[in-house]
Amino acid sequence: MRASNFIPMRVCNHFISLKLFNSKVNSFRSVTVCVIGSGPAGFYCTQHLLKLLPTSSIDIYEKLPVPFGLVRFGVAPDHADVKNVINNFTKIGSDSRVKFIGNVSLGKDFKLQHLQEAYNIIILCYGADQDIELKIPGEKLNNVIPARKFIGWYNGLPHDQDIPINLDVENVNIFGHGNVAIDVARILLKSVDDLRKTDITENSLSRLAESKVKTVRIIGRRGPLQVAFTIKEFREILKLPNVQTIINPELFENTESILPDLPRPRKRLTELLFTTTRKSQTTAQSDKKLFIEFFRSPTKFTGINAVNGVELVINKLKNLHDISPELQQIEATCQKEYVPCELIFRSIGYKSSKVDQEIPFYSSNYIGKLRVLPGVYSAGWLSTGSTGVILSTMSNAFKTAYEICEDIKNGIINDKEDKPGYNYIKKILKKEGKITVDWQGWKNIDKVEIERGKYRNKPREKIVNVSEMLEIGGRAE
Ligand SMILES: Cc1cc2nc3c(=O)[nH]c(=O)nc-3n(C[C@H](O)[C@H](O)[C@H](O)COP(=O)(O)OP(=O)(O)OC[C@H]3O[C@@H](n4cnc5c(N)ncnc54)[C@H](O)[C@@H]3O)c2cc1C
Incomplete structure (x- = not known):
């Protein structure tokens, strides 16, 4: 249009x-x-x-x-x-x-x-x-890549052509719940044959063809009612063949009752997240997996030269009932989690x-x-x-x-x-x-x-x- x-x-x-x-x-x-x-x-x-x-x-x-x-x-x-x-x-x-x-x-x-x-x-x-940094230890380790640079790389931006990215890895974490994070995940998980007909650069295409990426986690600090990606982008990633999208159902506890009062676009997106959660229990296993994870903030990236994992703190929502769900802020709990991964993208804004x-x-x-x-x-x-x-x-x-x-x-x-x-x-x-x-x-x-x-x-x-x-x-x- x-x-x-x-x-x-x-x-x-x-x-x-x-x-x-x-x-x-x-x-x-x-x-x-x-x-x-x-x-x-x-x-x-x-x-x-x-x-x-x-x-x-x-x-x-x-x-x-x-x-x-x-x-x-x-x-x-x-x-x-x-x-x-x-x-x-x-x-x-x-x-x-x-x-x-x-x-x-x-x-x-x-x-x-x-x-x-x-x-x-x-x-x-x-x-x-410029991209916004997380400002946590380990952010300068190899294979911690700003999403902006990865996007510039596959789109042919001259000064991003030499990014030191190693795609010979299986587990990827993307921090941020916006459309940019979804774009990065989709490019990593999509069949190279489908990308071949686009204006993606030849160099990035041949590197993506050799990629070993199997599991992508898109991790956000807030909950399902606060995601910034749009339904169009989310729907598109759900349709990727050979990719199973998985969302933890526990995250939706107490959310169902709020649904009718949400503004229409947010309601439709949340319903789709719900449906995906239910489906993720039943669909057959696929080669590649996409996890959408909530209420987690990275506190440290670990590794000697290259990143090999991330320490996360688990968050919870503040002010549960007194402001609109979309505006709710989070606070950290004392619970921590460790997720091994060999490639990290930071996608928390420009x-x-x-x-x-x-x-x-x-x-x-x-x-x-x-x-x-x-x-x-x-x-x-x-x-x-x-x-x-x-x-x-x-x-x-x-x-x-x-x-x-x-x-x-x-x-x-x-x-x-x-x-x-x-x-x-x-x-x-x-x-x-x-x-x-x-x-x-x-x-x-x-x-x-x-x-x-x-x-x-x-x-x-x-x-x-x-x-x-x-x-x-x-x-x-
Ligand atoms: C990864 C990504 C994917 C997106 N996908 C979509 C999508 O699918 N659909 C959609 O509707 N929107 C999408 N957007 C949003 C859309 O791209 C923005 O809304 C839009 O590009 C913002 O326009 P802008 O002109 O403000 O900035 P920009 O598009 O960034 O343009 C700024 C221009 O200024 C130039 N410049 C920078 N510094 C200087 C300087 N010192 N002197 C002279 N020139 C300079 C830059 O080179 C650039 O050409 C996407 C955004 C991103 C980051």
Whole structure:
């Protein structure tokens, strides 16, 4: 489904009210706008601003030589339908008012101050590129891998290609109960033949083909009523052939009576967890097993060089009756457990980098405010934290674009001052001898990837090396 088909009501209302004052916004001089980051937030902000400020020019700066952020490097290769948003982003990137400048980083190649000198409006959309650590002993042992890096590895993210992962192991633990944990488990348990037709990289495919993984445990600190994964992702993993999903029935004691009062999506997901629990008692044994485990937090990873087990503390819920089940917090008991395992993934969330000291963070892991500084705005995961899906990122980006227009309308943004835009930044990049990738350069890379994919009967074979990308699509500034 095209992203534009499911614009939520709240966003539609913006369209209506914008129409009312649009003529006023259009009567302003052209504003020079830059967007930092070419993920969904960057493209959706650009799309909405092109509608609202049609005479403006928008420059999108991207750290990597290629666009689309987590749609290319996060969304699982077997979720091809989700990646269809790229068709919409491609239309936006091809618009004559939009300039794509790849292989340049805010904080490395130029500063926020340079952007403030060059543009009337700056929209920071550079996502959340670091993972949150558990901060427990043993976290640096071999084969304790951030889920983010594993995902980057199989999706072809250049700087994750050399992760020291050993898949010659049987038992894997994944910490975290979100969709990312489910993605990691599914890729580990799925038949390689089914992955072969996707855009997964050839290197990771051949490594996964040799994997000995048999048992995957997805472990969360809270209970079945608090899981963050969605029913769609959970259903998908239940359908994997030759994989038995097992959930301990004791965990559902006292839960059945709460079911009727739960909000509908939570109720449906909990019912499915219930059904799975019951089925796990009866279904025939399979080669591979997936355990969903609750109320456990890791306190220590053990091992000499590589990890060989994890010590867990058992948790219980606090405030059982006085707040809604989804918000319930846990407290540790004095019970401990030890689980042997040879590979661990940490999947407890992402955080944003403060790439320039002048960018204020109003929250510990992300900016937390749409209006960051005068003329500087934020959108997407950098603004909200790493929650939600592409659809919620779209709503958030549309809101940022809408508020920018409100600020222009109310005279908060100085749109009277002529700003030099890219010409100013270009001088800085030229001085550094920087090689950049423009939209045509990306299209050249795209073409090569699709051609290479044809030989293997897959949508594309991603180029995983920045130098090669630059050879095909780069040019000196
Ligand atoms: C593993 C995973 C799987 C997911 N699967 C799905 C799914 O199946 N369906 C779904 O709807 N949602 C999915 N999501 C969520 C979705 O990817 C996010 O909602 C969305 O990508 C957030 O968009 P963003 O633009 O804020 O960030 P990003 O997509 O991360 O984009 C940020 C961009 O900024 C660039 N950048 C970073 N630093 C700089 C810098 N200093 N200068 C210039 N550029 C910079 C990055 O390279 C990147 O291109 C998934 C997320 C993850 C992590």
